[in-house]
Amino acid sequence: MSLDKLLVTGDPLILFSQIAIGLTMVGLVALITYLKRWKWLWNEWFTTVDHKKIGIMYIISGVLMFFRGGVDGLLMKAQTSRPDMEFLDAQHYDEIFTTHGVIMILFMAMPMLIGIMNVVVPLQIGARDVAFPKLNALSFWLFFAGAMLFNLSFVVGGSPDAGWTSYFPLAGKEFTPGVGNNYYAIALQIAGIGTLATGINFVVTITKMRAPGLKWMRLPIFTWSTFVTSIIIVAAFPILTVALAYMSLDRLFGTHFFTVAAGGDPMLWLNLFWLWGHPEVYIVVLPAFGMFSEIIATFARKNLFGYKSMVFAVVGIAFLSMLVWVHHFYTMGNSAAVNSIFSLTTMMIAIPTGVKIFNWLFTLRKGRIEFTNPMLWSLAFIPCFTIGGVTGVMLAMAAADYQYHNTMFLVAHFHYVLIPGVVFAVFAAVYYWWPKMFGFKLNEKIGKWHFWLFVIGFNFTFMPMFFVGLDGMSRRMYTYSESTGWGAWLGFSAIGSLVMAAGFAAFCYNIYWSFRYAERNVGNDPWNARTLEWATASPAPHYNFAKVPEVDSLDDFWYKKKAGKLGLKKSDIKPIHMPSNSWTPIFISVAFGIVGFFLVFEWFTLAIISSVLIIIGLIANTFDYDDGYHIPAEEVEEEEREWRGELE
Amino acid sequence: MTQANTPLEYRSQQHQMNIFGFWVFLGAEIVLFSTLFASYFVLEHNTAGGPAGQDIFILKDVLIETFLLLTSSFTAGLAIHSMRSMQKRNLIIWTIVTLLLGAGFLYMEINEFIHYVHEGASIQTSGFTAAFFTLLGTHGAHVTFGIFWISLLLVQIARRGITEKTASKFFIASLYWHFLDVVWIFIFTFVYLKGMM
Ligand code: HEM
Ligand SMILES: [Cu+2]
Numbered sequence: 001m002s003l004d005k006l007l008v009t010g011d012p013l014i015l016f017s018q019i020a021i022g023l024t025m026v027g028l029v030a031l032i033t034y035l036k037r038w039k040w041l042w043n044e045w046f047t048t049v050d051h052k053k054i055g056i057m058y059i060i061s062g063v064l065m066f067f068r069g070g071v072d073g074l075l076m077k078a079q080t081s082r083p084d085m086e087f088l089d090a091q092h093y094d095e096i097f098t099t100h101g102v103i104m105i106l107f108m109a110m111p112m113l114i115g116i117m118n119v120v121v122p123l124q125i126g127a128r129d130v131a132f133p134k135l136n137a138l139s140f141w142l143f144f145a146g147a148m149l150f151n152l153s154f155v156v157g158g159s160p161d162a163g164w165t166s167y168f169p170l171a172g173k174e175f176t177p178g179v180g181n182n183y184y185a186i187a188l189q190i191a192g193i194g195t196l197a198t199g200i201n202f203v204v205t206i207t208k209m210r211a212p213g214l215k216w217m218r219l220p221i222f223t224w225s226t227f228v229t230s231i232i233i234v235a236a237f238p239i240l241t242v243a244l245a246y247m248s249l250d251r252l253f254g255t256h257f258f259t260v261a262a263g264g265d266p267m268l269w270l271n272l273f274w275l276w277g278h279p280e281v282y283i284v285v286l287p288a289f290g291m292f293s294e295i296i297a298t299f300a301r302k303n304l305f306g307y308k309s310m311v312f313a314v315v316g317i318a319f320l321s322m323l324v325w326v327h328h329f330y331t332m333g334n335s336a337a338v339n340s341i342f343s344l345t346t347m348m349i350a351i352p353t354g355v356k357i358f359n360w361l362f363t364l365r366k367g368r369i370e371f372t373n374p375m376l377w378s379l380a381f382i383p384c385f386t387i388g389g390v391t392g393v394m395l396a397m398a399a400a401d402y403q404y405h406n407t408m409f410l411v412a413h414f415h416y417v418l419i420p421g422v423v424f425a426v427f428a429a430v431y432y433w434w435p436k437m438f439g440f441k442l443n444e445k446i447g448k449w450h451f452w453l454f455v456i457g458f459n460f461t462f463m464p465m466f467f468v469g470l471d472g473m474s475r476r477m478y479t480y481s482e483s484t485g486w487g488a489w490l491g492f493s494a495i496g497s498l499v500m501a502a503g504f505a506a507f508c509y510n511i512y513w514s515f516r517y518a519e520r521n522v523g524n525d526p527w528n529a530r531t532l533e534w535a536t537a538s539p540a541p542h543y544n545f546a547k548v549p550e551v552d553s554l555d556d557f558w559y560k561k562k563a564g565k566l567g568l569k570k571s572d573i574k575p576i577h578m579p580s581n582s583w584t585p586i587f588i589s590v591a592f593g594i595v596g597f598f599l600v601f602e603w604f605t606l607a608i609i610s611s612v613l614i615i616i617g618l619i620a621n622t623f624d625y626d627d628g629y630h631i632p633a634e635e636v637e638e639e640e641r642e643w644r645g646e647l648e
Numbered sequence: 649m650t651q652a653n654t655p656l657e658y659r660s661q662q663h664q665m666n667i668f669g670f671w672v673f674l675g676a677e678i679v680l681f682s683t684l685f686a687s688y689f690v691l692e693h694n695t696a697g698g699p700a701g702q703d704i705f706i707l708k709d710v711l712i713e714t715f716l717l718l719t720s721s722f723t724a725g726l727a728i729h730s731m732r733s734m735q736k737r738n739l740i741i742w743t744i745v746t747l748l749l750g751a752g753f754l755y756m757e758i759n760e761f762i763h764y765v766h767e768g769a770s771i772q773t774s775g776f777t778a779a780f781f782t783l784l785g786t787h788g789a790h791v792t793f794g795i796f797w798i799s800l801l802l803v804q805i806a807r808r809g810i811t812e813k814t815a816s817k818f819f820i821a822s823l824y825w826h827f828l829d830v831v832w833i834f835i836f837t838f839v840y841l842k843g844m845m
Binding site: 131132196199200201203204207208209234235236237238239241242243245246249250253254255256257261262263264265268272275619622623625 | 669673773
């Protein structure tokens, strides 16, 4: 294959990125070598099986991908900022909304949330780690390999361009012959396997590793939502696996699952995609609900109103989320009866969601509210998300959807759900749990800038889209004429997106500033919080808890803190068993990435040869009988004394 | 935690979790195969002028495959029985028998596929053949994987004997093997029998 087919050439924007990526890579390698940090990286991060470090790596990747996806968003906004704009051509616009959608949902939202789950959930249930630490590392590295492969498409071979939903027959070989959609099929597959493993891991962790006395109805609500989310992952991701496998077979081996010719059925793709895709939006939004619940309870200084109804609401939403997928294609020729049924099930989701909103409001009522950064995000979430929810109910009405379908109204709706429901939550969670990860707080004042710029920018960006949508501007339209009269709305919206970007920049600056200057030693419980993760040091020690806590009630930590019963006796400290680091997860994942790359280009011989690497990794793994090691009691004692003072 | 009447593979908390985790994984596998079956039912009649199930299926071969796989599940059970009574030699023997039966099944299945291709039904022929070969192929790939996996475990058992750890690994592999048997029963009923009717 010739070089100009392999590398994407000709576009100045891409050429610039290629140079930038190349220079960054060289720069990074040089910097790490200069600082002599390779060994440290390998030992402390690449081979780690510690859930907290894995969580941090997930979050870092998520922030990077948010940057990439955000730049895509800005490019699109720039292109539609004025009528007849000639900044991006149609093809390029297609590629950008596709990668934007995929990256935001699968490579930004998912890793951010899974990262926070990883950091927080084992601590919240008083566990030493997740059930399968090595599998956890494998999950991360598979996700990472998938994400890198997907991003590579931008400069090598060409990006996918059939939308994040990649509907057939458009996504088939016939209409998109390039390698772009091969990237989609294969990168998502690799990352998806990692996600499935995470789901299994957390189902087992939460079922089996809760501290003594931590009964189901005493479980913090974030852990509950993680548990339910994990079950949805286990139930939904295999469907994606199959759908992507069919897609790969169709594209790479000429089968006829989804083609129009030879008995394939494009509607099969739609059904499979949304059977996974709808639960997926709840996979990203339920953990966010859990985070808000923790944060609102903490900073309203009250226990969560209606804890039990919150739990039932999460379970109810999860159940319903599997029964509504057809609402994504009301207009594609279903019978009236089918549309009506799915319209009803969809609207039913509003009930448990409403329960949650009212519970948050009642928790706030008469609370002593503290307007910290995490709390601000949570407060802003409620009205913004409600707008998203209400417009969702509008879309759920099948008859009305014929008007809204595939317009900017829909785009505005799902951004009003996803940005408050995921991005606000992630910001809130990052501010809230930052001390648990790093031992200091992010700066509150820069945080306020971040907050106001982002929230105002967000509303300015997406509110106008409702109006142009109702006025008939269809989704994925890359340009429009003056006579439509949309120019003012969309120009306004583009400025809004710049304000939002400034908010994100403030966030990055905040991280930089706080790493350099923030006050250290904020104590183990800087927010005066309610749940168990705050019972141990901040940052949490490698072994999490010197002594596994015992739990007697909901919000046990809060009550014990009040009663002054949190001390640790010297005699309670025993040697702690820990799992060893392992090189197999990263090795296997890199191998998956390599095989995936060859498959994308349909170089099957190379793919087969390199899959030997995967097999080697798996064999090494099954013969691995390393049982971990013990941290001696003295070492634990030393570390505990550092933050607790003298032990009894 | 170590009671005498707890089976070896369940004695430590980690191994209990491993087994429970594997059950959850099997839950995911059930969804995976259900999706493959559902798609097969959608595409079953879309033969696009190519051969349909009743044109190509041969009952005799399928019956032999079924017999081989069901028997292998039985011998896998005997292997676990030997494991629980700490009879390493029997464990190894029954496992080898299981693997041979599995290999026999695969041999038959590959022949069956070659035969179909000769009849003009390759994976690229129609919606029906795509769904058929993918469903069967996924099952067959699972069997292949299982054979390699269990062979590697056999090496470990031979080297280390029956310990809590090898026992739990082996027990998990046997769950996997039985699961493939159950899937096959569904394939036999809803693909072959239904297709030949
Ligand atoms: C950061 C600010 C963001 C901006 C400026 C932005 C902007 C846009 C724009 C202009 C589109 C294209 C609409 C169209 O022409 O159809 C789009 C599509 C989309 N966005 Fe965003 N977005 C942002 C954040 C997000 C986030 C956080 C998510 C998800 C968590 C997300 C998910 C999506 C999806 C799934 C699509 C559909 C892609 C497709 O049509 O295939 N976006 N976004
Ligand atoms: Cu939906």
